[in-house]
Amino acid sequence: MxxxxxxxxxxxxxxxxxxxxxxxxxxxxxxxxxxxxxxxxxxxxxxxxxxxxxxxxxxxxxxxxxxxxxxxxxxxxDTITFNTLIKGLCLSGKVQRALQFHDDVIAQGFRLDQVSYGTLINGLCKIGETRAALELLRRIQGRGIKPDVVMYNTIIDSLCKDKLVSDACNLYSEMIVKGISPDVVTYSALIYGFCIVGQLKQAISLLDEMTTKNIDPNVYTYNILVDALGKEGKVREAKNMLAVMIKQGVKPDVVTYSSLMDGYCLVNEVNKARDVFNAMARRGVTPNVQSYNIMINGLCKIKMVDEALNLLEEMDYEKIIPNKVTYSSLIDGLCKTGKVSNAWELLDEMHVRGQPADIITYNSFLDALCKGHHVDQAIALIKKIKDQGIQPDAWTYNILLDGLCKGGRFKDAHEIFKDLLIKGYHLTVQTYTIMINGLCKEGLFDEALTLLSKMEDEGCIPDAITFETIIQSLFKNGENDKAEKLLREMIARGLLEK
The missing domain is CATH 1.25.40 (Serine Threonine Protein Phosphatase 5, Tetratricopeptide repeat)
Known part of the structure; x- marks a missing residue:
């Protein structure tokens, strides 16, 4: 059968x-x-x-x-089928085609729903078309589709990430007027917006507002604030925020602890960062590659490279795969402490582990070579990495120009500098300052002053260090009138207090 x-x-x-x-x-x-x-x-x-x-x-x-x-x-x-296709197009980055498909569907008499428009709005925001998303929000209201909190949250979040916090606040007010209740996502987006524009007081006041409206902040909300406070150097306040979240019953995660560690490292309190790192495991939170990178970088910055290398071994034991950031921090630390041969060994390990070095990694070697008066080797290394398809950045050339100027090879530096100008490279304030310092050391003060004017013509605004470089050299060589004129200009620009 x-x-x-x-x-x-x-x-x-x-x-x-x-x-x-x-x-x-x-x-x-x-x-x-x-x-x-x-x-x-x-x-x-x-x-x-x-x-x-x-x-x-x-x-x-x-x-x-x-x-x-x-x-x-x-x-x-049905609408679900249309929504699936709209989402598929948006996920594939074909947002304009999704909008065209939407127009075709509507023209044929089919109806779409909140999910359809929420997906389109999200797609537009993801490709940076926040204004177009806002226009779409306005258009759907005339089609009998009621905007929901998800649509508003998506646009508010996108506006905040673009640092258009005032516009985001206006949209938040519009939500309230229309009777759409903001949720934890709304507040988290606004808090993030205020944090990235440096308005931490407003961000914290929003956290307080959440409490009065019985909206519970989640771990993401608190993480935004812990990270922002840490980056501002307000580590005590960041630690207090951690205490508040624990008191509110929100369990800190690896991001919370990593943000606090990063804050401590930024203010050179690496031992306190290490205490947080060690406390993570005791509290049931497993460190990730980011946590290790923060600690390794912090230790390397204070020249505790052996301790940082121990953490690399620990990562291997814990089956956490190091990335480019891990290796770049260690290589930089080794180069700065004179252990260049060890750094080259680590570079080989990077390649073996499938983590090819980038220009940031090579810049550490270039810096060590130039400071060790091996400028010709640095030039050869730049040629080698260019042959590998790795493009030098502004910092690469700053290192090389500085090495040549300090090594008494100003003419070589000047030739490279002119070549960079001809090729249209984006030169930084540091690049011009290095060359101005080189000119001053050669006693070419008029040329240095000319370059100071030229850099502004190129849209590169000199900073206090640029002015101080020339002023000190002018005073040292008895060019007091020129030096005092530049001092007055510094004061006028607000670069020096009266």
Missing amino acids: CPTTPSIVEFNKILTSLVKTKKHYSTAISLSHKMEFTGIKPSLVTMSILINCYCHLGQITSAFSVLARILKSGYQP
Whole structure:
């Protein structure tokens, strides 16, 4: 007796279970093909599942071919099918095509819902088209679709990330007027916005406002504030924020502790950062590569490179894979403490582990070579890395120019500097300051003053160090009138107090 062929309903159940795992999209597609080969006709549900699979695999053309088949079979696609396609297009970065598809769907008399527009708004914000997202929010209100908190949150978050915090606050006020209640996502976005523009008081007042409105901050909300306070050097306040979140029953995670550690390292309290690092494991939080990188970088900055290398070994023991940041910090620390041969060994290890060095890593070697008066080797290294397809950055040339000037090879430095200008390289204030210092050491003060004017013509504004470099040299060589004139200019620019 032949076994009964399962019905389409049974097949749909199997396909649905495969899709729910979020891993077996290809298997589901293959199974549907086999199903059709046996003569079982797919239903609308089957084809909707296929569209979902193709979209998740980024095979948008195939997804739309299934939609065409749905329409050809006389089925009416539902909003979920349209939403799946819109989401697939947005996830593939084809947001403009998603908008065009939206227009086509509406033109054919189909209706979309809040999920459709929420997806389009999110897609626009992800590609930096926040204004277009805001315009879409305005347009849907005339189509009988009520904007929800998710749409507002998406645009508020995008505005805040663009540092347009005032606009985000206006949108927040609009939400309130329209009776849409802000949630923890709304407040977290605004708090982040205020933090990145340095308005920490306003950020903390928003945290207090959440409490009065019975909206519980989550770990992400607190992490934003701990990180911002740490980066401002307000480590005591960051630690207090950690205490507040624990008191409120919010468990700190690896990001919380890493942010606090980073804050301590920024104010050179590396031992306190190490205490936090050691406390993490005791509190059931496993350090990640970022945590180790913060500690390794902090230790290298205070020349405790051996301790930093011990942490690299610990990472290996804990099966945490070091990344470029890990190796770059250690290589920089080794180079700055004169252990250049060890740094080269670590560079080899980087390559073996599939972490090819970038220009930041090589800059550490260049700095060590130039400070060790091996400028020709530094020039050879720049040529070698360029041959590998790694482009030098402004810092690379600053290191080289400084090495040449301090090594009594100003003419070579000047030739390279002129070449950079001709090739249109973006030169920094530091680049001009190095060259101005080189000119002063050569006694070429008029040329140094000319270069000071030229850098402003190139849109590079001199800072206090640039002026001080020339002024000190002028005073030292008896050019008091010129020096005093520059001092008055510094005061006028607000670079020096009267």
